[in-house]
Amino acid sequence: MPESSGPAVFLPPRRAGMLFHAGVGSLLTAGSAACIYLAFISNSDINFIVLLFLALFFFLPLPLIVYRMYALSSATYLLERNGLRIRWGLRAEDIPLTEIEWIRPAAELGYHLPLPPAGVPGALLGKRLSPELGTVEFLASQTRALLLIATPQKVFAVSPQDERGFVREFQKIMELGSLTPMRSYSTKPAAYVRAVWGDKFARSALTIGLILTLLLLIQVSLIIPTRELISLGFDAQGQPLAPVPAAQLLILPIIGALTFSADLLLGLLLYRREERHPVAFLVWISSAITPLLLIIAVFILAAH
Numbered sequence: 082m083p084e085s086s087g088p089a090v091f092l093p094p095r096r097a098g099m100l101f102h103a104g105v106g107s108l109l110t111a112g113s114a115a116c117i118y119l120a121f122i123s124n125s126d127i128n129f130i131v132l133l134f135l136a137l138f139f140f141l142p143l144p145l146i147v148y149r150m151y152a153l154s155s156a157t158y159l160l161e162r163n164g165l166r167i168r169w170g171l172r173a174e175d176i177p178l179t180e181i182e183w184i185r186p187a188a189e190l191g192y193h194l195p196l197p198p199a200g201v202p203g204a205l206l207g208k209r210l211s212p213e214l215g216t217v218e219f220l221a222s223q224t225r226a227l228l229l230i231a232t233p234q235k236v237f238a239v240s241p242q243d244e245r246g247f248v249r250e251f252q253k254i255m256e257l258g259s260l261t262p263m264r265s266y267s268t269k270p271a272a273y274v275r276a277v278w279g280d281k282f283a284r285s286a287l288t289i290g291l292i293l294t295l296l297l298l299i300q301v302s303l304i305i306p307t308r309e310l311i312s313l314g315f316d317a318q319g320q321p322l323a324p325v326p327a328a329q330l331l332i333l334p335i336i337g338a339l340t341f342s343a344d345l346l347l348g349l350l351l352y353r354r355e356e357r358h359p360v361a362f363l364v365w366i367s368s369a370i371t372p373l374l375l376i377i378a379v380f381i382l383a384a385h
Contacts, residue, residue, distance in 0.1 A: 088160060088161045089159070089160040089161075089247075089250045090157055090158075090159055091157070091158040091159075091160070091241035091242065091243055091246070091247050091250075092156070092157060092158075092241070092242055093153070093156050093158075093207050093221060093222040093223075093239070093240045093241060093242060094222050094223055094240065094242050095153055095154065095156075095222065097154060097202045097203060097222075097223065098149075098153050098201075098202045098203015098204060098222045098223075099150060099154070099203060101201060101202040101203055102146050102149055102150045102201075102204075103150070103154070104145040105142075105146055106147070106150070107141060109121065109139045109140070109142055109143050109146065109163045110139075110143065112135075112136075112139040112140035113136045113137075113140045113143075113297045114136075116132045116135040116136035116139065117132070117133070117136045117332070119132050120132035120133050120136065120329075120332070121329070121332075124326070127185070129326065129328050129329060129331070130328060130331065133331055133335055134303060135333065135347055136205065136335070137335060137339075140339060140342075141301065141309070144342055144343075144346045146345065147346065148170060148350075149170075149203065149204045150203075151168025151170060151350060152169050152171070152172070152204075153170075153204065153222060154310040155169075155170060156168060156169045156170070156220075158239055158241050158247065160247070160250050160251060160254060161254075161263070162178070162254050162257055162258075162259060162260065163177065163178055163231070163259045163260065163261055163263040164176050164177040164178045164180075164181070164259070165178075165181065165230065165264040166178075166263075167220055167237065167239065169206070169220045170268040170269065170270070171268070171269070171273045171349075171353070172220065172268070172269055172270060173266065173267070173268045174220070174237070174266070174267050174268075175263050175264065175265060175266035175267070176230070176232055176263075176265065177238075177258040177259070177262035177264070177265060178233045178255070178258075178262055178263075178265050179259060179262045180233060180262075181230060181231070181232060181251075181264065182231040182232060182233070183230075184228060184230050184248060184251050185228070185229055186226070186227065186228055186229070186233075186244065187227035187228070187238065188226075188227075190213075190229075192213055194209075194211060194214075194227075194229075194238075195209040195210070195211055195217075196209065196219070196224060197209060197219050199321065200219070200224070202222070202223065203222050203223075204222070205219045205221040205222060205224060205238075205240070206220065206221075206225060207219055208235075213366070214229070214231075214236045215235065216234075216235040216236070217229070217235065217236045217237075217238055218235055218236070218237050218238065219237075219238045220237060220239055221238055221239050221240035222240050223240050224350055225240075225245045225292060226240060226249070227239070227240055228240070228241065228244060228247060235333050242302070245363070246352065254260050256329075270327050273349075273353075274349070277349060277352055280352075282362055283303065283348070283352070283361070283365060286362065286365035286366050286368065286369055287345065287365055287368065289369040290341055290344070290365065290368035290369035290371075290372065293337075293369055293372035293373050293376065294334065294337045294338055294341050294372045296372070296376060297333060297334045297337045297372045297376050297379070298334040298337075298338075298377050300376060300379055301330045301331060301333060301334050301379060304327065304330060304379065304383050305327045305328055305330055305331070307353075308327040308383070309322035309326070309327060310325065310326060310327060311324055311325065311326075311327045311329075311330060311382060311383070312324050312325070312382060313325060313329060313330070313332075313382065330379065330382075333375050333378070333379060334375075336371075337363065337371060337372040340367075340368065340371045340372075341371070341372070343369045344364050344365060344367055344368035344371075345365070347361075347364050347367075348361040348362075348364040349361075351364060
């Protein structure tokens with residue numbers, strides 16, 4: 082529902098999308114954890130390696146799931162007297178009122194509107210080419226009650242929960258007219274990532290973290306062929322634990338890769354606000370510290 086003053090804020094339906102992504106994320110997390118557990122209790126080197134790669138396979142989509150949940154939870158459509166602001170995660174679009182040609186429900190088109198092929202509840206995103214409308218960019222959470230916003234460049238498909246309220250507010254703003262139209266603005270996740278990469282400190286921290294993670298993998302790959310058994314830690318008295326097959330050392334670079342991915346994603350989310358840049362830098366520094374500590378740990382384990 083819109084606010085009583087200032088910009089009229091409309092939200093997309095979130096419940097179904099959040100439940101869907103939470104369910105998928107839980108299944109992927111459970112699958113990854115189960116594979117790691119089975120790998121540890123396996124007595125076969127081949128089974129251990131296969132299970133580790135399966136754990137990684139289940140983990141890889143998780144950053145996308147987390148990002149889509151974040152994007153949906155922060156998604157807003159803000160109608161102002163000077164235009165429309167769309168925010169969807171790292172995607173932002175400011176459309177001056179003078180560039181909005183018309184707004185109408187997709188159900189009233191009278192012809193089929195092609196939908197994004199990978200659309201799921203809570204993430205109806207992407208571009209499609211319509212013979213009648215040209216390029217249509219979807220920034221919506223569901224197919225029901227889609228609104229189309231036409232501009233000279235493209236048509237935006239959005240899904241405010243209060244569809245009728247959105248149209249009424251737009252009509253009221255059109256009657257009032259715009260005093261100082263907002264400037265057109267558009268940013269996409271890829272452009273945002275490039276901006277982060279342009280930050281010298283962020284680039285250095287992430288590069289060092291990636292190099293150390295790769296060095297950890299190389300180090301483990303060189304040690305495994307030379308050892309049949311190896312201890313993966315020490316007990317409370319400082320004595321090495323019972324040795325296990327050396328292939329189980331691969332769990333360390335897997336842990337390093339997972340923590341690097343998590344730190345990268347968390348840092349990207351924090352970096353959006355300038356006041357949180359120091360926290361993002363600390364997160365990215367930790368992405369280098371973790372593999373460094375694991376490299377030292379492998380040296381100590383290999384020495385016993």
